[in-house]
Amino acid sequence: MFELPPLLLALAFILVGVAAWFLGRRNGAARTVRLPRDYYVGLDHLINDRIDHAAEIFARMAEADGDAAEIQFALGSLFRRRGEVDRAISIHSRLRDHGGPGTRDKAAFALALDYQSAGLMDRAERVFEELAASGEYRHAALDHLVGIYETQGDWAKALKVFNELPPAVQLERGRIAAHYLCELAEQALLQGESERAGTLLRQARVHQPSLPRADILTARLTERAGDPGGALALYLQALEMAPGLALEIIPAVLTIARQTGHADTFGELGRRLRGSGRLSPRQLAWLLATAVPPAEVAHLAGITADLGVGVESAAEASSLSALLTRIGDAGGRYQCDDCGLNSVGWYWHCPKCRSWDSLRPAVFKWAERADQSARPT
Numbered sequence: 241m242f243e244l245p246p247l248l249l250a251l252a253f254i255l256v257g258v259a260a261w262f263l264g265r266r267n268g269a270a271r272t273v274r275l276p277r278d279y280y281v282g283l284d285h286l287i288n289d290r291i292d293h294a295a296e297i298f299a300r301m302a303e304a305d306g307d308a309a310e311i312q313f314a315l316g317s318l319f320r321r322r323g324e325v326d327r328a329i330s331i332h333s334r335l336r337d338h339g340g341p342g343t344r345d346k347a348a349f350a351l352a353l354d355y356q357s358a359g360l361m362d363r364a365e366r367v368f369e370e371l372a373a374s375g376e377y378r379h380a381a382l383d384h385l386v387g388i389y390e391t392q393g394d395w396a397k398a399l400k401v402f403n404e405l406p407p408a409v410q411l412e413r414g415r416i417a418a419h420y421l422c423e424l425a426e427q428a429l430l431q432g433e434s435e436r437a438g439t440l441l442r443q444a445r446v447h448q449p450s451l452p453r454a455d456i457l458t459a460r461l462t463e464r465a466g467d468p469g470g471a472l473a474l475y476l477q478a479l480e481m482a483p484g485l486a487l488e489i490i491p492a493v494l495t496i497a498r499q500t501g502h503a504d505t506f507g508e509l510g511r512r513l514r515g516s517g518r519l520s521p522r523q524l525a526w527l528l529a530t531a532v533p534p535a536e537v538a539h540l541a542g543i544t545a546d547l548g549v550g551v552e553s554a555a556e557a558s559s560l561s562a563l564l565t566r567i568g569d570a571g572g573r574y575q576c577d578d579c580g581l582n583s584v585g586w587y588w589h590c591p592k593c594r595s596w597d598s599l600r601p602a603v604f605k606w607a608e609r610a611d612q613s614a615r616p617t
């Protein structure tokens with residue numbers, strides 16, 4: 241017995257349905273639908289993975305009946321999935337230019353998907369823009385355009401298209417618009433345009449009032465404006481809201497604390513992270529051991545001694561920190577919750593699965609595992 245890959249199985253069933261539909265339509269009075277011999281031969285090729293032969297037969301069938309657009313769509317998507325984008329493009333272009341009014345938009349949408357998978361983003365963008373102007377494919381086309389601009393890091397265009405989405409969708413995805421505005425604010429900060437960055441961050445909070453990323457960027461602006469105390473408060477607020485950002489925030493907090501002579505910074509960090517209510521004692525200790533620079537890690541023992549996770553002396557804090565840092569540098573300090581990507585650096589937007597806010601310090605998971613194995617069975 242052969243085993244079918246799930247995609248082929250699905251396509252085979254789709255093709256059965258499609259063929260039955262178009263044959264049934266041509267012979268509406270008959271209760272029993274008879275499929276032509278070619279169809280069975282084509283299906284046999286398909287399920288035995290002889291895709292080229294199957295494609296040829298289905299193309300011949302589609303050509304024999306000019307109305308059999310559905311078969312051509314199935315064929316086109318089959319080619320795209322196989323990476324034969326040129327053939328998919330030629331099928332969908334023909335359907336768009338010569339198909340009936342009902343198939344033109346569908347063919348244009350499929351064509352844009354072909355261009356996208358061929359990496360021809362300019363062409364994909366143009367077709368999606370036409371479809372986004374009106375009609376049945378407007379919403380889907382806007383979604384794809386947003387995806388293209390996100391991939392290109394063109395946040396201004398992504399935001400512009402976002403603003404064309406239906407109001408309910410905008411409301412639901414407010415956090416993503418806030419990220420676009422934060423991306424733009426970060427660019428403005430890099431270019432030294434503090435005022436513009438401030439305006440963009442205020443706009444970001446309209447979409448998402450509580451936003452640790454905006455707190456971090458506002459802290460940088462506040463620091464630049466000569467108010468380190470204000471910046472410190474913002475950093476700590478972001479840390480309490482999102483302990484997963486500790487690796488990004490704590491070095492900045494310690495730098496300000498050194499400059500301003502802020503007392504008991506380590507105690508404050510421990511209190512804020514405990515205040516988040518989201519970390520187990522081991523996660524808290526291990527997170528601090530990873531986030532605090534080696535020169536200052538000995539100070540940790542003061543906070544971690546009473547957590548009961550075996551980090552009671554400066555020497556224990558130092559060796560734990562060295563061990564966790566080594567593992568993180570080798571295998572990634574962060575992991576994406578959605579796709580499992582391991583990454584040494586921080587991303588707000590996962591470079592693999594394109595989710596926002598999905599990275600977490602890998603140390604959270606290591607600590608969870610250690611907690612599980614420490615539990616008596």
Ligand SMILES: [Zn+2]
Nearest residue numbers: 576579590593
């Ligand atoms: Zn991911």
